[in-house]
Amino acid sequence: MLELLWYKNAVIYSLDLETFRDGNGDGTGDFDGLFNKLDYLHALGVDTIWLAPFQITPNKDNGYDIADFYGVDPRHGSSGDFVNFMHKANQLGLRVIIDLVVNHTSDQHPWFIESRSSKDNPKRNWYVWSDEKPSDWDEGMVFPGVQKATWTLDKKSKSYYFHRFYDFMPDLNTDNPEVREEITRIMGYWLQLGVSGFRMDAVPFVLESPAPGDQEPVMHFEYLKEMRAFLQWRKGDAVLLGEANVLPEESKNYFGEDGEGIHLMFNFFVNQYTFYALATADIKPLIEALLATKEIFPKSQWAYFLRNHDELDLGRLTDEQRQKVFERFGPEEQMQLYQRGIRRRLAPMLGNRQQLELAYSLMFALPGTPVIRYGDEIGMGDDLTLKERDAVRTPMQWTRDKNAGFSKADKLVHPVIGEGFYSYTHTNVEAQRRDQGSLLNWTTDLIRLRKECPEIGLGDWQILDTRFNSILCMSYQWKERKLFTWHNFSEKAQEVIITAEEAGSTRLIDVFNNIESVADEKGNHTILLEAYGYRWFRAPSSV
Ligand code: NOJ
Numbered sequence: 001m002l003e004l005l006w007y008k009n010a011v012i013y014s015l016d017l018e019t020f021r022d023g024n025g026d027g028t029g030d031f032d033g034l035f036n037k038l039d040y041l042h043a044l045g046v047d048t049i050w051l052a053p054f055q056i057t058p059n060k061d062n063g064y065d066i067a068d069f070y071g072v073d074p075r076h077g078s079s080g081d082f083v084n085f086m087h088k089a090n091q092l093g094l095r096v097i098i099d100l101v102v103n104h105t106s107d108q109h110p111w112f113i114e115s116r117s118s119k120d121n122p123k124r125n126w127y128v129w130s131d132e133k134p135s136d137w138d139e140g141m142v143f144p145g146v147q148k149a150t151w152t153l154d155k156k157s158k159s160y161y162f163h164r165f166y167d168f169m170p171d172l173n174t175d176n177p178e179v180r181e182e183i184t185r186i187m188g189y190w191l192q193l194g195v196s197g198f199r200m201d202a203v204p205f206v207l208e209s210p211a212p213g214d215q216e217p218v219m220h221f222e223y224l225k226e227m228r229a230f231l232q233w234r235k236g237d238a239v240l241l242g243e244a245n246v247l248p249e250e251s252k253n254y255f256g257e258d259g260e261g262i263h264l265m266f267n268f269f270v271n272q273y274t275f276y277a278l279a280t281a282d283i284k285p286l287i288e289a290l291l292a293t294k295e296i297f298p299k300s301q302w303a304y305f306l307r308n309h310d311e312l313d314l315g316r317l318t319d320e321q322r323q324k325v326f327e328r329f330g331p332e333e334q335m336q337l338y339q340r341g342i343r344r345r346l347a348p349m350l351g352n353r354q355q356l357e358l359a360y361s362l363m364f365a366l367p368g369t370p371v372i373r374y375g376d377e378i379g380m381g382d383d384l385t386l387k388e389r390d391a392v393r394t395p396m397q398w399t400r401d402k403n404a405g406f407s408k409a410d411k412l413v414h415p416v417i418g419e420g421f422y423s424y425t426h427t428n429v430e431a432q433r434r435d436q437g438s439l440l441n442w443t444t445d446l447i448r449l450r451k452e453c454p455e456i457g458l459g460d461w462q463i464l465d466t467r468f469n470s471i472l473c474m475s476y477q478w479k480e481r482k483l484f485t486w487h488n489f490s491e492k493a494q495e496v497i498i499t500a501e502e503a504g505s506t507r508l509i510d511v512f513n514n515i516e517s518v519a520d521e522k523g524n525h526t527i528l529l530e531a532y533g534y535r536w537f538r539a540p541s542s543v
Helices: 031-035 038-044 079-091 110-117 177-192 203-207 222-234 248-255 268-280 284-292 319-329 346-350 353-365 388-392 429-434 439-451
Strands: 012-015 048-051 095-100 151-154 159-162 197-200 239-242 264-266 301-305 369-373 460-464 471-478 481-488 494-499 507-510 515-518 524-529 534-538
Touching: 031 079, 038 079, 038 439, 079 095, 095 177, 095 239, 177 222, 203 222, 222 239, 248 264, 268 284, 268 301, 268 319, 268 353, 284 460, 346 353, 353 439, 353 481, 353 534, 429 439, 471 494, 481 494, 481 524, 515 524, 524 534
Parallel strands: 012 048, 012 369, 048 095, 095 197, 197 239, 239 264, 264 301, 301 369
Antiparallel strands: 151 159, 460 471, 471 481, 481 534, 494 524, 507 515, 507 534
16 A cells, blocks of 8 residues: 555655745744744645744854754744644644754763763763864865864863764764754654654765765664664654665665665665756656665655755766856856856746756656645745855745735844845745746646646656657556656757657646647647657546
8 A cells, every 4th residue: 555655646845944934034934934834835735845944053054053952943933833833834744853853962062071071971972073083074075165174172071072064063973873862852842743754864974974084874774774764663654764975776775675774765875966957857867866876665655856955966966067067057256166067946947837847857757755835835046145045045936015025024044135136026926826838836836736637656667769869658557547748848849759668658648728639540649849848648548
């Protein structure tokens, strides 16, 4: 009964409370604000909300620097507001997953304050220490160009602590059974408050045992099984959705050799080749990426996305491929980040409605769970004057009123985009709701359509040869249901042919437009694809 696994066909909406909607008028988004926008999300058709970290934090890394895992940062409201929000979300049938950030804490976390206080403090081994300066102290940074080291001297205890990310985020020692026990307590706490699982931050780094010097870190994949088992004792259908930008052959270790590891993982590999295909119209590497990540267990699942709250990471492409994507989507130096990525939103990157629709249609047609990012449903822009990844973290644009209807305050946590095509006066929810042909209404239709096509998340899929280098055709089959999708990455319109034999039917229904195609006397269906066109067809006998 795989169809009962809710995450196989969920549509996930990711948002950051901070910039979604400010209910109390202090300039920062909060649970009260989100509470009042749940109807919007429900009407959009998404069924799962992924909340970025909202726990107590000095907020030096957008909340990923947590100083207390068991509460709500007062900027976002109270635990009472969280429970009210959960209650309404559940009433509307919306699930909630939250970030689980346990690779590191803030350096302001009481555990770290204790740990650094002396070498014999009971919390000393909760973090990773070295008495000597490790030879690789300036290697392995995740934010090159901004981050200078991975081992930093703690003047107080005169030794070096390990931090895979910024120096104000020391890594927890997840080899320590006490730390593991605490992590289960954190998971148990939020599960008890009703969440349906966790987007697990920085999974490879949680699993590694970092060692000073040049030794290869040991990876503890069995820890994922342990976490999954705990999760399922506590809440049978809760899931872990992993952030792990790893090679296809490594991803098997995360899902587990028997499928009993992590439930879902973001497919970063396919993501990068999708952008390569969008930039060059060459889909060969994308097909290879899809095939390389094809074999997964029935209860495991890929999550597909286009953009998230970080930079578009192109680190897996060859230098030449990356250069081509930079040229097309991030030609200016200020658009690039960490020597590997682009810090722009999807709409300004693609720059036209046809390619935006193509990209979204493709993402929803990929064999997994689609994850969309707040604001992308209306085609929001970015603000390159903001530092690092903040460029893509500006407030949600609800209306053309002051502060885009995000907040009544005079000063905001991040400025709204107030100039140019992507200004809130032009790009906002209210205006798009009134416009039949808006991106918002189109996205709402796409989500509804995706929900009517469970074979995409559940079925077997194949790539069919179209004889064009720029047209991707996929077929999906789940029980009696059969679906075909075509995506044309080129700016040239093309006709493609599928035989009635391949389609398993002499009739095909275009599910976007409800138009029927009947095979000609030779038994061929001819499908017209506009420039950047996309079509989804169903064999009628299979509904
Ligand atoms: C990955 C998150 O997506 C990113 O925003 C954060 O900076 C790092 N992990 C560190 O938590």
